[in-house]
Amino acid sequence: MSMSTATDSVDDPTRGLAQEFDADDNDDIEEAINGMDASGSAKKKKKKKKPKKKKVEQSDPPRIPLSKIYTDGIYPEGEVQPYKDDNVWRTTSEEKRYIERTIDQDPEETYQSIRKGAEVHRLVRQHARKHIRPGKSLKEIAEDIEDGVRALVEENGLEAGIAFPTGLNLNDCAAHYSPKASDTTVISQGDVLKVDFGVHVKGRILDSAFTMNFEPTYDKLLEAVKAATDAGIREAGIDARLGEIAGVIQETMESYEVEVNGKVYPVKTIENLSGHSIKPYQIHGDKSILLVNNDDPRKMEEGEYYAVETFGSTGRGRIIEGGDCSHFAKKVDAPKVPLRLTTAKSLLNTINKNFGTLTFTQRYLDRIGESRYILALNHLVSQGIVEEYPPLFDQPGSMTAQFEHTILLRPTAKEVVSRGDDY
Known part of the structure; x- marks a missing residue:
């Protein structure tokens, strides 16, 4: 499809366009007309503003990271x-x-x-x-x-x-x-x-x-x-x-x-x-x-x-x-001593993995699936590894x-x- 010449649009800036489109192209004709100013020149397209990102609001109770x-x-x-x-x-x-x-x-x-x-x-x-x-x-x-x-x-x-x-x-x-x-x-x-x-x-x-x-x-x-x-x-x-x-x-x-x-x-x-x-x-x-x-x-x-x-x-x-x-907390300078209780060894591994030298409580041990740990915890305390x-x-x-x-x-x-x- 060729573009219309300048002479086609002297009297009517839309005439040449209308001749170039078939009857089924009415929507395209209207879009082309709306895209021109009074002199027949193409209007500058306005840039669409990008929608602002919606600020994430904190929940109540606060649970959003x-x-x-x-x-x-x-x-x-x-x-x-x-x-x-x-x-x-x-x-x-x-x-x-x-x-x-x-x-x-x-x-x-x-x-x-x-x-x-x-x-x-x-x-x-x-x-x-x-x-x-x-x-x-x-x-x-x-x-x-x-x-x-x-x-x-x-x-x-x-x-x-x-x-x-x-x-x-x-x-x-x-x-x-x-x-x-x-x-x-x-x-x-x-x-x-x-x-x-x-x-x-x-x-x-x-x-x-x-x-x-x-x-x-x-x-x-x-x-x-x-x-x-x-x-x-x-x-x-x-x-x-x-x-x-x-x-x-x-x-x-x-x-x-x-x-x-x-x-x-x-x-x-x-x-x-x-x-x-x-x-x-x-x-x-x-x-x-x-x-x-x-x-x-x-x-x-x-x-x-x-x-x-x-x-x-x-x-x-x-x-x-x-x-x-x-x-309770594992001591920063905890001694390396042999542990005679297998449960104490296992509990110490759990403490090292989850808390390191951070302070913890029994509820935290319960939460991560530990059970029947009281004897093992007491043993770690008695060996000077964990502080009360x-x-x-x-x-x-x-x-x-x-x-x-x-x-x-x-x-x-x-x-x-x-x-x-x-x-």
Whole structure:
């Protein structure tokens, strides 16, 4: 089919076209006419806009993997605080900024792994805080939190998952209690509940905790502990001395008091608990931030990251171990000793494969199909291969509270990775 000549369309720009098409080609004629302007010239085709990708919304309860939402692998930054005093220069140092960019752009490095864990923590705790109420069982709360973490982080053995058992510590119990499968404990209106859970991505652990109460009697206790944790974070930084940070924590905490039934109780810092540095696959590193003034001269260093956590109490301010143990971890420096029990050898293989040196609980062993493991677990403990972490209690009748954040000591600034709108 030849094109019409220019002379065919002098009087009527469509005449030549009409002559060239058969009667059956009416649709094509109309399309050609519509494609011309008044002078008979072809109109420029408008480019069709590509439809925008629909943003994936998180479900409630949160169960959509974060990789489906943050498809570029870049996760939200936490709260950034400048360093104090002698370290202010780091903010504008080109050398330090270059080092930081290099780390930030490497997916195998610390930042994105911890930030992913932090976003998981924020979303899961946001849901948990809405649904933890009197009448809920500890087991139900723990499983809801752990299901959320597993789904969002896409649990995959030692690549990603839960960093340690969900701590649900009531009243005088300050730490290290996680419900067993048979636990029937239900929250009451007057309870003070510490919720402590962690997420790991490639062994990089995000550790954060908060406290909830359901009537106002112990509001001041929670306020004191939160203020002490925030004070510890403000004091933390490269070259900050661990002993001096502890002194500020204690001073802040013990400036509060709580009135209960007409009696005033000073808020005491729990002296034998501490914050701590974190290492890959190791929740407690080799540095501790005690909560009472001391002369520890060691300093925080660039590149380290810490769990800054504080505990306050209306009791004696000192905890002791008690109750059935629910937290276990293979020791980082576990001895290589011959195991006489075949079941212990098998259980150790399971621990190495699924947890490495991460902390676990009996419910996690149940979940992966282990059974009749108590004797084997006790044997691993007695041989010094696995460490027990029993629940920690202040005196009966007292109330304890905890707040905790993970901080990164970046080359240019301090990042409170786990900070959220709630605490």
